Amino acid sequence: MKYRSEYIREKKETIVYLGEKETDYNLDHIFDCGQCFRWEKESDGSYTGIAFSKIANFSIIDQNLIIKNSEEGDFEKIWYNYLDMSEDYGHIKETLITNDKTGIMEDAIKVGKGIRILRQDTWETLISFIISQNNNIPRIKKNIGDLCRTYGKPSGVYKERKFFEMPDAVDLAKLSEEEINPLKLGYRSKFLIDTAKNVKEEGNIRQDIGSYMGVGPKVESCIRLFGLHEMDSFPIDVWVKRVMNRLYGFNEKDVKGMGDFAKVTFGEYAGVAQQYLFYYVRVLEGK
DNA sequence: TTCCAGGTGGCAT
DNA sequence: ATGCCACATGGA
Numbered sequence: 289m290k291y292r293s294e295y296i297r298e299k300k301e302t303i304v305y306l307g308e309k310e311t312d313y314n315l316d317h318i319f320d321c322g323q324c325f326r327w328e329k330e331s332d333g334s335y336t337g338i339a340f341s342k343i344a345n346f347s348i349i350d351q352n353l354i355i356k357n358s359e360e361g362d363f364e365k366i367w368y369n370y371l372d373m374s375e376d377y378g379h380i381k382e383t384l385i386t387n388d389k390t391g392i393m394e395d396a397i398k399v400g401k402g403i404r405i406l407r408q409d410t411w412e413t414l415i416s417f418i419i420s421q422n423n424n425i426p427r428i429k430k431n432i433g434d435l436c437r438t439y440g441k442p443s444g445v446y447k448e449r450k451f452f453e454m455p456d457a458v459d460l461a462k463l464s465e466e467e468i469n470p471l472k473l474g475y476r477s478k479f480l481i482d483t484a485k486n487v488k489e490e491g492n493i494r495q496d497i498g499s500y501m502g503v504g505p506k507v508e509s510c511i512r513l514f515g516l517h518e519m520d521s522f523p524i525d526v527w528v529k530r531v532m533n534r535l536y537g538f539n540e541k542d543v544k545g546m547g548d549f550a551k552v553t554f555g556e557y558a559g560v561a562q563q564y565l566f567y568y569v570r571v572l573e574g575k
Numbered sequence: 576t577t578c579c580a581g582g583t584g585g586c587a588t
Numbered sequence: 589a590t591g592c593c594a595c596a597t598g599g600a
Contacts, residue, residue, distance in 0.1 A: 424580035474596030504583045525581040
């Protein structure tokens with residue numbers, strides 16, 4: 289553990305001292321950069337959500353990361369890994385800025401300097417990004433929330449609110465398209481059930497993620513980046529096309545050119561670069 | 576009304 | 589291999 293932490297039993301609270309690394313942490317950047325869909329901002333600026341069956345509330349105050357609703361050991365067992373706290377984002381940012389001679393990445397990092405690539409559950413990421421296709425972020429959040437609330441195991445209650453886990457492949461494989469019609473997932477329902485059936489039958493998630501119904505190149509690269517922590521994976525969606533077109537001068541249709549550029553310029557950290565750019569262009573556009 | 580959103584599968588070249 | 593286009597849904 290690179291960080292000093294303290295657990296306060298009577299408050300069910302963990303305090304993690306970030307020190308000078310605080311600059312590599314920003315909850316808005318982390319939870320609002322489109323990588324996750326199950327965290328909501330509270331009126332006090334903190335974020336509440338669920339991951340790996342644990343409900344938590346995060347805030348950052350005076351160089352401290354505060355984890356509310358935590359049990360003793362949750363930080364070491366769950367959140368240290370989930371928040372990718374072993375990774376040195378200062379080094380990643382320096383590398384990306386040095387390698388991108390245009391200065392665009394430097395500007396993007398100024399805006400989204402506290403982004404981290406969460407180490408999310410692969411199955412949840414697979415389902416989430418099947419739902420994400422040709423969809424917008426608020427509705428993706430609603431769709432996933434509805435799915436978990438309707439078919440997921442209750443995980444607990446925090447501040448009078450119930451939280452539910454992502455239903456597993458066995459549970460989703462039982463469902464029919466007609467049955468989940470009220471969730472209004474649209475044509476994605478079929479992909480979701482088909483994928484669940486395959487994962488159930490095969491007993492694990494395939495290496496060839498793109499062979500699932502509803503998983504094309506973009507969704508696959510999101511699952512690799514967010515669900516398998518392949519940091520060089522560079523998902524190209526409408527927003528990345530936009531930033532590559534408007535700031536880097538690529539033709540909007542030249543997806544191959546964008547991918548090649550990212551691989552050469554951003555290398556092993558292309559996925560992190562993609563998140564800075566995604567967040568940046570959305571801020572520029574007023575989201 | 577039309578366009579858009581973290582696109583993809585199916586089909587025709 | 590590449591180019592269209594239909595596909596559900598809801599907000600702007």
